[in-house]
């Protein structure tokens with residue numbers, strides 16, 4: 001009995017290890033293509049205008065007629081509810097805020113999509129969505 005089930009158990013263990021190994025290999029094989037840190041993304045794409053602390057006082061902010069928004073008070077402006085969807089829409093360019101004629105706020109959806117294309121990201125649209133979400137979640141921590 002034992003010598004019949006034991007090989008099956010060994011095969012099962014090896015199969016499990018192989019799957020786990022494959023998953024780890026898949027995740028670690030392209031580390032530079034998967035942005036995972038909202039703060040890092042914020043510093044790279046947003047801080048020049050909105051400031052490291054999000055107050056709209058980044059080094060480039062003075063160049064604009066319309067000052068970059070104070071991102072530490074988004075929740076306050078939305079009466080205490082942090083509007084993650086609206087913030088994501090403002091970032092990727094779907095928001096009607098964009099309609100403000102002279103807005104200097106770049107349309108990040110397009111930038112992220114181009115970058116994802118250049119890096120040959122596996123799922124460019126998901127990469128854009130993930131980046132946008134991570135940044136919006138980081139902006140939440142600035143409130």
Ligand code: HEC
Pocket residue numbers: 042045046047048049050060064066067068069071074077086087090091097098100102103104105106108135136139
């Ligand atoms: C080149 C300068 C610049 C950069 C870089 C920039 N923004 Fe902006 N952003 C602005 C300006 C200017 C406004 C105000 C635009 C307006 O009201 O039309 C704005 C508005 C916003 C708003 C709307 C806020 C509100 O309450 O209506 C959000 C949210 C925002 N930015 C987030 C971001 C995030 C997140 C990033 C990084 C991915 C970023 N911005 C990068 C200039 C910039």
